[in-house]
Amino acid sequence: MTNNSFVKALFAGSIEQDLIFPYPKMDKEEEENLKLILDTVRQFAKDNIDSVAIDRDETIPKEVLQGLAEIGLFGMSIPEEYGGSGFSTTAYNRVFEEIGSIDGSLAVTLGGHQSIGLKALLLHGTEEQKKKYLPKLASGEWIAAFALTEPGAGSDAAGIQSLAVKDVQKGHYVLNGSKIWITNGGIADFFTVFAKTPVGESGEKKISALAVTRDMEGFSSGKEERKLGIHGSSTTELIFDNIKVPVENLIGPEGKGFKVAMEVLNSGRLGLAAGCAGGIKTLIRMSVDHAKNRKQFNTPIAEFEMIQGKITKMVVDVFVLESMVYLTTGLIDRGDIDYSIESSICKVYASEAVWNAVNEAMQIAGGIGYSKEYPYERALRDARINLIFEGTNEVLRAFIALAGMQEHGEYLKKVGKALQHPLNEMGVLTDYALHRIKKRVATERLADVHEALKNEVGKFEEYAKELHLATEKVLSKYRKQIIHREFILNRLADMTIDLYAMIAVISRVDSLLKEKGEKKTHKQLTICKTFCEEAWRRIRRNARQVDNNIDPWRKEISTDACEANGYQFDWVD
Amino acid sequence: MKIIVCMKQVPVKDSLLKITDDGSWVHETDLNYEINESDHYALEEALRLKEAHSGEVVLLSMGPERVREAIKQGLAKGADRAIHIDNSSFTTQDPFVNARVLAAAIKREEFDLVLSGLQTDDYGSAQTGVILAENLGVPSATIVMEIQKQNGGIKVKRELESGWFQWVELPLPSLLTIQSGINQIRYATIKGIMMAKKKEIKALGLSELGLSESDVEEGQTGLVFSKIYVPEKTKKTEIFEGDPREVAQKLADKLKNEAKVI
Numbered sequence: 001m002t003n004n005s006f007v008k009a010l011f012a013g014s015i016e017q018d019l020i021f022p023y024p025k026m027d028k029e030e031e032e033n034l035k036l037i038l039d040t041v042r043q044f045a046k047d048n049i050d051s052v053a054i055d056r057d058e059t060i061p062k063e064v065l066q067g068l069a070e071i072g073l074f075g076m077s078i079p080e081e082y083g084g085s086g087f088s089t090t091a092y093n094r095v096f097e098e099i100g101s102i103d104g105s106l107a108v109t110l111g112g113h114q115s116i117g118l119k120a121l122l123l124h125g126t127e128e129q130k131k132k133y134l135p136k137l138a139s140g141e142w143i144a145a146f147a148l149t150e151p152g153a154g155s156d157a158a159g160i161q162s163l164a165v166k167d168v169q170k171g172h173y174v175l176n177g178s179k180i181w182i183t184n185g186g187i188a189d190f191f192t193v194f195a196k197t198p199v200g201e202s203g204e205k206k207i208s209a210l211a212v213t214r215d216m217e218g219f220s221s222g223k224e225e226r227k228l229g230i231h232g233s234s235t236t237e238l239i240f241d242n243i244k245v246p247v248e249n250l251i252g253p254e255g256k257g258f259k260v261a262m263e264v265l266n267s268g269r270l271g272l273a274a275g276c277a278g279g280i281k282t283l284i285r286m287s288v289d290h291a292k293n294r295k296q297f298n299t300p301i302a303e304f305e306m307i308q309g310k311i312t313k314m315v316v317d318v319f320v321l322e323s324m325v326y327l328t329t330g331l332i333d334r335g336d337i338d339y340s341i342e343s344s345i346c347k348v349y350a351s352e353a354v355w356n357a358v359n360e361a362m363q364i365a366g367g368i369g370y371s372k373e374y375p376y377e378r379a380l381r382d383a384r385i386n387l388i389f390e391g392t393n394e395v396l397r398a399f400i401a402l403a404g405m406q407e408h409g410e411y412l413k414k415v416g417k418a419l420q421h422p423l424n425e426m427g428v429l430t431d432y433a434l435h436r437i438k439k440r441v442a443t444e445r446l447a448d449v450h451e452a453l454k455n456e457v458g459k460f461e462e463y464a465k466e467l468h469l470a471t472e473k474v475l476s477k478y479r480k481q482i483i484h485r486e487f488i489l490n491r492l493a494d495m496t497i498d499l500y501a502m503i504a505v506i507s508r509v510d511s512l513l514k515e516k517g518e519k520k521t522h523k524q525l526t527i528c529k530t531f532c533e534e535a536w537r538r539i540r541r542n543a544r545q546v547d548n549n550i551d552p553w554r555k556e557i558s559t560d561a562c563e564a565n566g567y568q569f570d571w572v573d
Numbered sequence: 574m575k576i577i578v579c580m581k582q583v584p585v586k587d588s589l590l591k592i593t594d595d596g597s598w599v600h601e602t603d604l605n606y607e608i609n610e611s612d613h614y615a616l617e618e619a620l621r622l623k624e625a626h627s628g629e630v631v632l633l634s635m636g637p638e639r640v641r642e643a644i645k646q647g648l649a650k651g652a653d654r655a656i657h658i659d660n661s662s663f664t665t666q667d668p669f670v671n672a673r674v675l676a677a678a679i680k681r682e683e684f685d686l687v688l689s690g691l692q693t694d695d696y697g698s699a700q701t702g703v704i705l706a707e708n709l710g711v712p713s714a715t716i717v718m719e720i721q722k723q724n725g726g727i728k729v730k731r732e733l734e735s736g737w738f739q740w741v742e743l744p745l746p747s748l749l750t751i752q753s754g755i756n757q758i759r760y761a762t763i764k765g766i767m768m769a770k771k772k773e774i775k776a777l778g779l780s781e782l783g784l785s786e787s788d789v790e791e792g793q794t795g796l797v798f799s800k801i802y803v804p805e806k807t808k809k810t811e812i813f814e815g816d817p818r819e820v821a822q823k824l825a826d827k828l829k830n831e832a833k834v835i
Contacts, residue, residue, distance in 0.1 A: 029770060032642075032645065033766050033767060033770070035642075036642075036645060036646055036649055036761060036766045036769075037761075037763055037766055039646070039761075040760050040761045040762075040763075040766070043760060044760050067760070070760075070762065071760050071761075071762050071763060072762050072763030072764055073763070075763075076763065085763045085764065085767060
């Protein structure tokens with residue numbers, strides 16, 4: 001079974017090694033340019049960006065945004081013919097990582113503009129739409145925003161209520177409704193708005209994407225939301241009151257807006273993950289600096305093993321995260337790839353790793369970490385949103401497991417049907433039989449991986465098989481009901497995340513070993529081994545608990561609490 | 574106006590320096606490099622002059638392969654082309670020799686103005702610029718803070734001491750060494766960085782410059798670097814004991830005659 005998603009193939013029991021080996025490498029010239037761009041971004045940040053002021057004043061100064069626009073950071077992903085720089089996905093995300101290492105508000109603002117705000121236009125815009133809007137967006141004259149979430153539709157994005165009714169004679173849609181939590185809502189001029197449109201003769205309401213601009217009559221944005229963190233980013237409500245949106249502003253096919261939104265978010269999640277990697281690197285720098293200089297019991301606290309454990313976790317996490325993000329962006333740059341699950345994995349891993357890092361950095365800093373005079377508390381407030389936006393980690397875990405199983409489920413369904421008409425469906429059955437035999441006789445193997453990674457490769461192969469077996473098991477046990485077995489989905493998702501992380505570090509370190517030799521790759525190899533040792537044990541535990549678990553008890557306790565409207569066992573009656 | 578900017582790549586300012594065992598220089602392998610600060614201001618000044626009066630900005634840099642990074646940065650900021658003299662075979666710390674090599678490269682070009690930084694952040698001798706002007710046979714002005722173009726020449730503001738400045742008029746061609754901080758250095762733009770690859774970087778060796786190995790030999794001018802070392806700590810604490818009156822007298826004497834602070 002072939003597939004152009006590594007992870008989807010993994011669920012189906014096959015290791016598509018060609019997709020991820022060798023680890024993607026940027027060409028030399030692009031890498032040199034990237035280095036210069038990163039230098040520029042760092043220098044600009046050093047001279048101009050005051051995160052304390054951005055947080056306190058709840059805004060990013062205009063001059064800062066203008067300066068970044070002049071450098072060209074608003075049009076990195078836009079092709080040169082529309083005034084941008086036409087970066088590869090890898091280069092774009094690496095620059096975005098740098099922005100994430102500088103300031104959370106800034107990363108969210110630029111991500112809202114570029115990773116998601118104008119992405120639908122890039123992916124599905126017509127030539128006219130691109131010519132009309134992209135140059136302004138590339139130069140930073142206009143900022144873009146992505147408008148999907150509504151009061152009644154967060155994780156359940158398909159449930160949006162905004163309505164755009166086409167008036168064929170007048171050549172426009174009439175758009176009504178509202179959006180909430182829109183990043184850049186107060187500062188953007190261009191909005192990718194998702195609304196339901198009656199489609200076809202039946203008039204069935206399906207989601208479509210529309211290009212809406214601030215200057216359209218009937219458009220307004222609400223007051224700035226007061227948030228826990230990312231204070232400098234703009235977040236508002238949007239109100240659409242009988243806006244006449246020209247029909248030529250439809251982005252992508254009518255009624256296919258949900259697919260457009262998901263595609264945009266797939267790429268957005270990678271940017272978010274890259275930004276988190278930057279944030280973790282900053283936190284490591286802060287933590288190491290503090291741990292080396294802070295002495296207790298006449299010893300720098302960096303010498304205490306409990307502190308070392310925290311620093312190690314941060315370093316391993318960011319190495320793994322980098323490996324996954326730039327493996328995925330490398331795959332995208334190679335072309336024609338389904339990376340929906342992979343980007344979700346990166347987002348989940350990244351947001352949890354940055355949250356852990358900020359927590360540990362604060363712990364290493366001790367009392368001062370809790371003080372408003374130091375940057376830890378701001379970092380903590382800024383980092384928290386990553387677990388929530390661009391798909392909560394819960395909905396993404398469900399997605400990772402379900403989307404991974406889906407194709408294999410379809411395939412099994414075909415096999416089921418074929419069994420009813422065995423004579424007509426010999427092909428499917430032979431295929432299935434071969435597949436079963438292959439699975440029973442031999443585990444899928446990785447070939448030609450460096451000898452130093454033998455152990456890790458073995459574990460990956462072993463547990464890749466476990467994921468496939470678990471998939472078949474739960475599909476045959478729960479069938480369609482699997483969608484409601486979230487304790488199980490959660491485990492499958494965690495197994496998948498660990499497996500993708502393992503293969504990403506293995507591929508990266510394998511390439512390093514082959515290029516530079518074992519001696520020069522010793523440090524990276526140690527990180528890889530450290531991660532894999534922990535990962536396969538987690539996978540094993542999760543695999544065992546697919547069958548053997550206490551899920552019914554956990555369900556019961558939660559249901560009880562909900563029925564009792566809270567905690568019901570206070571020892572004082 | 575055709576301007577040549579001499580630009581050196583030096584270790585990043587807050588680098589942790591490790592001196593080589595023989596004390597001849599620092600270990601270079603672990604260092605990061607940047608454009609020498611005052612050279613960076615010289616480049617910015619050249620770009621501004623070009624924008625105001627049109628012309629060409631040519632970068633000239635001497636150093637090993639790594640200086641191409643600095644050259645690319647300069648090209649990304651708007652310089653039109655560059656000359657790279659690879660000095661791996663004749664690295665010398667003598668400003669006289671360096672100026673001779675730079676002069677040989679500049680003489681191949683027609684130019685109106687040569688700009689360099691006031692001094693480099695590594696050796697800091699502030700000699701190369703003025704010796705270069707002598708080699709080229711053009712007038713020079715040092716510690717320049719402002720440049721105004723006039724008919725047939727330029728008028729420059731020089732920094733003297735104690736807040737004093739001096740305006741000097743020079744004909745063209747001439748050479749100026751630029752003081753740090755006189756303008757605001759621009760950031761390379763992404764477009765500039767991507768366009769830089771299309772710009773010419775001409776590599777020149779000694780033979781192309783018409784020089785022989787004896788021209789760049791170390792020690793020929795009598796300048797020899799014998800040893801580089803970290804300043805030795807000479808802090809010494811002296812404790813006076815005894816009758817407070819006598820101790821106070823001793824202390825006053827020391828402060829007055831030895832430390833010379835009162």
